Amino acid sequence: MPARPNMSGARPRSFASITVPGSADASLSVSRSASTVTSRARSASSASHVTIEISDLAAPQGSVASTRGDQSEAGDPTPASTLAMRLKSKSKRFLFTCIKIYTSFLAVSSGIKVATNARDVVEAPAGFFLTIFAGTARADGMQVQVSNTAVLREYGAFINTQTQCVHPTIRFVNTLKLDGKRVGGLYERANANANGLDPDVISIDTYNLYLPRIAAHEYLHCYTHQNFNNAIYDRNAGLDSGTQRKIIEGATEYLTRKTPVSSSGDPLFVIYKAYGDYVKFIKTIVRDIGEETLKKAYLSGDAESIQKFLEAVRRHSI
Secondary structure, X not given: OOOOOOOOOOOXXXXXXXEOOOOOOOEEEEEXXXXXXXXXXXXXXXXXOOEEEEEEOOOOOOOEEEEXXXXXXXXXXXXXXXHHHHHHHHHHHHHHHHHHHXXXXXXXXXXXXXXXXXXHHHHOHHHHHHHHHHOOOOOOHHHHHHHHHHHHHHHOOOOOOOOHHHXXXXXXXXXXXXXXXXXXXXXXXXXXXXXXXXXXXXXXXXXXXXXXXXXXXXXXXXXXXXXXXXXXXXXXXXXXXXXXXXXXXXXXXXXXXXXXXXXXXXXXXXXXXXXXHHHHHHHHHHHXXXXXXXXXXXXXXXXXXXXXXXXXXXXHXX
């Protein structure tokens, strides 16, 4: 049905063409007010399909809207895009809610930790607040013992049961340093005195993002057999100080990474990569002599295994 001519010279409004297959008594009225088009259909119970074409004659050429059934491609967004917009909005709200909860958690935990460890705030402010942000706890003896248990479970068959490391002294230091550089852990072997031997000492930085792994690393230093240490530092071995350090720290870290230490103390964004080059060197040695030979040399002090280890070191150090 064409629109009536606009005799007054006013802006043409619209026309509508209607097709109702299968129904002779269906009728549809279309009206336009401002930018809103409303339509009402009645007595179309037998209609199988309705096609409506609406064109605003005053709009630029090519501005044509067509509707089939109850969907419009001009104006309102499609159901799919509406759903996407709603999901995006809900995702943003969820993210903001998580941030608020995490911020509140940090505020509460910070207050509690400051109140209970006021001295640490002064002595180790950087580590103190970093562990709060990372969600890790202040180091304690129980956490260190968990790492020791993991080491014994993994390597107990190779470790000398008479070692002094069964009951070492554990001490926590707010800012642990070695040669002026901050370190996460430090092992000091027992020294002889008038009363026998002082206990071995394992020192741990109080606010340590890598606590489970570092504690395991220091315990492995403690469990290193003295025969292995003596062989590495023996002048007759012909090893320079750099190679000696590479062997001791590399073998210790290699075995640490093989230890099933809980990673609960490591925040997700922290990647533990201590002594990377040293570990690569030990891996080369292990491919040559086998991992069991390394364990026997390092932990059991087996003379034959130590000899094989040193020969492999000479072969791969040239």
